Amino acid sequence: GENVEQHPSTLSVQEGDSAVIKCTYSDSASNYFPWYKQELGKRPQLIIDIRSNVGEKKDQRIAVTLNKTAKHFSLHITETQPEDSAVYFCAASREYSSASKIIFGSGTRLSIRP
């Protein structure tokens, strides 16, 4: 089955600097890669996703890149702000007709230093 590895497990960056979180997946048939942000005690919130037919997607300060050949995908947050502090989960999914399961990475706790 699919396995998603995520690094680093913790990340601390200075406010205003960039943060990068990296994930690898094992199932070459995976074609949907969402990223979730989870604040303490709250539900995971989808912040950006990418499908396998594109290599990069950007939404304001957040961007995601995908390298299908290497089975890597990464989250980039620029100009970090205190409200970016949270746990971030990458995930991978293979679409099929009946239902979809997403496989989560182990999470990255991001802390933004003032």
Added chain:
Amino acid sequence: DAMVIQNPRYQVTQFGKPVTLSCSQTLNHNVMYWYQQKSSQAPKLLFHYYDKDFNNEADTPDNFQSRRPNTSFCFLDIRSPGLGDAAMYLCATSRPGQVNEQFFGPGTRLTVL
């Protein structure tokens, strides 16, 4: 607003005392999921329904059961909660097919005394 609702938000039960958590959705999504999330860990899928078709994960303990009486509601039954079952339980929904986005409910935090 269309959404995923979980009740209760906080549940305290005693060791071995059965407990039921509920989830409802107004999104009219075919697929509903139950996840268990322990502190500092990723959500762990317990089972999911496609309409009434039930799909159990291989490593989900028999202690966990689920019911989906209709499209809108799904229940998680823990028959004999142990201390290790204390966790956040998240319900999620999705539409099958092209879009895999999962919509999460706010979760129920279960405490086992």
